[in-house]
Amino acid sequence: MALPRLGHPHRRARVLFIGVCIVLSLFAAQLLRLQALDASAMAAEALGSRQITHTLKAMRGDILDRSGVPLATSVERYDISVDQRVVCLYEQKPAPSGCGGTDPQAAAGVERAVLALAPVLGLDAATLREKLTGTRGFAYVKKGVEPEVWRTVSALDIPGILATRTSDRLYPAGSVGASVVGFVGADNVTPRGGLELRLNTQLTGTDGSVTYQRDPSGRQIATSEVDRVPAVDGQDVRLTLDRDLQWQAEQLLDAKVAESGALSGTLVVMKRDGEILALANAPSFDPNDTSRSAMKNLANRALSDVYEPGSTGKVMTFAAALEEGVITPSTPMTVKGHIKRSTKVFHDSHDHPPERLTAAGVLAKSSNVGTIMIGEKIAPKTMHDYLTHFGIGQPSGLNFPGESRGILAPAKDWSGSQRYTVLFGQGLSVNAVQAAGVFQTIANDGVRMPPRLIEGVQRPDGSVDEAAPASGVRVVSAATAATVRQMLEGVVSADGTAPEAKIPGYRVAGKTGTAQRFDPGCGCYRGYTASFIGMAPADHPQLIVAVTLQRPVNGHYGGSLAGPVFKQIMSYALQKLQIPPTGSKAPRISLVPGDR
Numbered sequence: 001m002a003l004p005r006l007g008h009p010h011r012r013a014r015v016l017f018i019g020v021c022i023v024l025s026l027f028a029a030q031l032l033r034l035q036a037l038d039a040s041a042m043a044a045e046a047l048g049s050r051q052i053t054h055t056l057k058a059m060r061g062d063i064l065d066r067s068g069v070p071l072a073t074s075v076e077r078y079d080i081s082v083d084q085r086v087v088c089l090y091e092q093k094p095a096p097s098g099c100g101g102t103d104p105q106a107a108a109g110v111e112r113a114v115l116a117l118a119p120v121l122g123l124d125a126a127t128l129r130e131k132l133t134g135t136r137g138f139a140y141v142k143k144g145v146e147p148e149v150w151r152t153v154s155a156l157d158i159p160g161i162l163a164t165r166t167s168d169r170l171y172p173a174g175s176v177g178a179s180v181v182g183f184v185g186a187d188n189v190t191p192r193g194g195l196e197l198r199l200n201t202q203l204t205g206t207d208g209s210v211t212y213q214r215d216p217s218g219r220q221i222a223t224s225e226v227d228r229v230p231a232v233d234g235q236d237v238r239l240t241l242d243r244d245l246q247w248q249a250e251q252l253l254d255a256k257v258a259e260s261g262a263l264s265g266t267l268v269v270m271k272r273d274g275e276i277l278a279l280a281n282a283p284s285f286d287p288n289d290t291s292r293s294a295m296k297n298l299a300n301r302a303l304s305d306v307y308e309p310g311s312t313g314k315v316m317t318f319a320a321a322l323e324e325g326v327i328t329p330s331t332p333m334t335v336k337g338h339i340k341r342s343t344k345v346f347h348d349s350h351d352h353p354p355e356r357l358t359a360a361g362v363l364a365k366s367s368n369v370g371t372i373m374i375g376e377k378i379a380p381k382t383m384h385d386y387l388t389h390f391g392i393g394q395p396s397g398l399n400f401p402g403e404s405r406g407i408l409a410p411a412k413d414w415s416g417s418q419r420y421t422v423l424f425g426q427g428l429s430v431n432a433v434q435a436a437g438v439f440q441t442i443a444n445d446g447v448r449m450p451p452r453l454i455e456g457v458q459r460p461d462g463s464v465d466e467a468a469p470a471s472g473v474r475v476v477s478a479a480t481a482a483t484v485r486q487m488l489e490g491v492v493s494a495d496g497t498a499p500e501a502k503i504p505g506y507r508v509a510g511k512t513g514t515a516q517r518f519d520p521g522c523g524c525y526r527g528y529t530a531s532f533i534g535m536a537p538a539d540h541p542q543l544i545v546a547v548t549l550q551r552p553v554n555g556h557y558g559g560s561l562a563g564p565v566f567k568q569i570m571s572y573a574l575q576k577l578q579i580p581p582t583g584s585k586a587p588r589i590s591l592v593p594g595d596r
Contacts, residue, residue, distance in 0.1 A: 051213050057166050058205025060188075061234030063181050063195060065243040066277075066455060068462065071181045072196065072287070074167040074188070078150040079143040080121070083160035084134040087113050090158045099135070113158045120152050121145065144168060171287040177246045179300040180239070180279050180453065182401075183287035192290075193298055195239070195453070197401045202457060205234040236458040240275040248572050249280040253547070256565050257282040260530075260552035266302040266432040267565070268546040269573055270440055272535075274449035274470075276433070277543075277573065303396070303403040306429040307529050307550065310515025311366045311558070313425025315438055317375040318363055319446075319484050320386040323476045326377040329360040329487050332593035335370040342416030346372060349514065361591030364490035366497050366512060368424045375423030383422065384411035389475040390448060391437050392428060397450035397470060406430045425515060436546035439510075439533045442485060443541035445478035485509045489538050490589050498532055498559035501566045505581045506574065509541070510534020510566065512558035517551055527551035532562035536570055537582045545570045 063072040088099035088109035096106040114129045121128065121142050131141050141161070145153075150163050169188040171181065182194015189204075191197040208231035249267045257265040269278035281301045285293035299305075321327045337351040348367050355367075362370030375383065388394060393408030407429035414422070421427035433451050441448040449472045456466035476484075488509035492502045497512045513531035518524075531548040535541040547562040547569075555561050573579075 051211060053209055053211040054162075054164055056208035056210060056229070056231040057164070058207050058231040059167050059233040060169060060184075060205065061203040062236040062458075063199070063203070064236060064238045064458060065177075065241050065246075066239060067242070068238065068458070069243050070172055071177050071239070071241070071243065072169065072171050074169055076147050077144045077166050077168050078147065078163040079166050080141045080145060080150065080153060080161065080163045082132055082139055082141050083162070084132060084136045084139060086160040087132050087158060089160075090116075113161075116156050116158065117141075117153065117161075120149060120156075173243060173247070174288065175284045175286045176243060176250060177241055177279075178284050178287045179281040179298075179302070180241060181287065183285075183290050183298070193401055194300065195237075195400075198399060199237050199454070202237055203234040206232040208232070238455045238458045238464050240277065240452050240455050241279065242277045242576070245269060245569075245573055245576060246278045246280065249278040249569050250282065250284065252565050252568050253280045253282045254284075256547075256549065256561065260549055260554045260561055262530075262549040262552040264301055264305075265547070265549045266305075267548075267569065268302060268432055268436040268544075269569065270433075270436050270451065270544045270546075272440060272443045272449075272541050272544065273452075274437075274440060275452045275455075278569075279433070279453070299402055300400065302432040303398065303400050304431070305550075306404045306406050306431050307548070308426045308428065308515045308518060309430050309435050309531065310425040310513035310529060311368075312435060312438070312511045312513035312531055312533050313428070313430075314363065314366065314371050314423070315442065315484065315488070315511055316387055316390050316392075317371055317378075317383070317423045318359070318487065319442065319476050319480055320378055320383060321359075321374050322480045322483055323386075324378055324382070327359040327374055329358060329483060330590055330593070331359040333357050333359065333362060333370055333373060335362060335367050335373070337369065339369045339372055341372060341376070341420045344417045344420075346420060356593055358590050358593055358595075360487045360490055360589045363487050363511075364493065364496040364589075364591050366491075371424045372420050376420065380411040380414060380419055384408070386475070387422070387428065389473060390441060391434050392430060396431075396433055396437070398433070398453055400453070404431050406434055425513065432546055432548050435531070435533060435548070436544055439535055439544045439546070441475050442481045442488075443535045443544055444472070444481075446474060446476040446481035447472040448475050485535070485538050485541070486587055486589055488534070489586050490591060492534070495591055497557075498534075498563040500559060500563035501532055501534055503536060503567055503571055503574075506536050507538035507582065507584070507586050508534055508536045508570070509538035512563065513548075514556060514558045519551075527553075528556040530556050530558040530561045532558050532566045534566055534570070536574060537579070538586065539584050540582050542579050543570065543573055543577070545573070 060074040062070050085099050088106035090109045090113045092109045096103045099106050110132050114125050118125050118128050169184045182196035183192050184196055185192050191200045208229045211227040253265045253267045265282045267280040270276050279302050283297045285297050334354050335357050336354050338345055338347045348369050393406050395405050418427040450470040456464040458464050490496050491511055492498050492508050501510055515529045516525040517527045517529045519526040530552055533546040535544045545566050547565045
């Protein structure tokens, strides 16, 4: 048997050398690829594994009253999260092989973190242990913690414990002004109603970011560069509302709604230039917790709900009649308790024998029959034009979410009876701010000014970048407006329908309203709308107050129900704004012919 032949030693050495060269060449090629050809890609990949970016949430701007008192504000909060893969490294030397397994050393690290965090976050140990244990790279531990809590947590330096800045939306005054200010959703950011929605563009800021490198335990590498884009907070917006006056208006309105058993009520306090100082609704809600309020109470009824104004609407008929020259305050009239026009018989609030009254007496006693006799002297198209100029059926300009423009049909579409009902405030519909705007026009010498709720954007130094003033609309002459004011003083006299609205020391002009209320639930008239709208001082008006109650059951006359509320809130407002009486005496207006 032949023995195997052994290779030549030199040949084996050459083969081995060639094999080593090939291996070294492969290593060299790979090294060349890593260092020369793919260096930037590999570096980027390595950086990406270490780099993390956090969003810096912008704070929502504040909504302030006219004095700069916050009605809505955002407070800084933090959402604390965890990377469960590294939390077990807390106070561990040497470090365990990994988190989330059965390694007793890893479990000990998590337990130390639980004992340190639980009392700070106010969580029980079992709940917190469950949140910190596992293999997830991201999980929330607790949301919405206060800054001082996060500072304490951060000082513990627990691997994987991070936080993102966020905010809570708070309403320091609670329900005060809630129907105007509005509210946000559960995320404390998304606007759901009111000025929160209307002013969302100004209130919303721009989020920033911070990018840095971290080590395997989740801590920031101290020597690494930090790329920071600061957040830009939203703008603060100042309103025309006065918080104290708003609170007082809401208290008085709530009490009267409860006392009268009314479905709801509204109260508007407006300056003669259209600035709204208070806009109260009842029932209202607490924007800090909207879940406890009925959906219908989240709206601003003073702008969203429309109703037939009734006798407060007669002011427009008398202003038009005076402007057109068809009456004077002393025009004598014989007024019956009823009158037939078209196919309908119209009545006064109570039947009475024929009365001798002046035009001023018709207004003071709020006679429907007398108002028809005066208003029918004006052509329907002309009357429609006056109503439109007074703002009926027109957008207010507030652009408030859910606002109604009211209802006013074209004159050509008026029915035979509507031709007459619009003269005494039925057959047309307004919201409460529009109704107040009619009296603002009379108070402002016949010029209707668009209502204002927003004063402007507040600068960081506290000054205000005011919104551009809107131009007014001339509705009647200054002389006509002055005459109407004098006639309206008769309403609060002993012979008028609202002596309860008289304010000692001040001249007051106003009008009651007791209108049948249309109920959309039955498509019929059911109950009443009781109201009083007035101004003071009557000879140089500064403030207008409109009080409206829907379907009261304990009484229904505007003078006896709404008149006292007007007196209380107007008295408070005059004192708060330091508006003194003019000291002048009201001219004597004859309510019956020949009365001097």
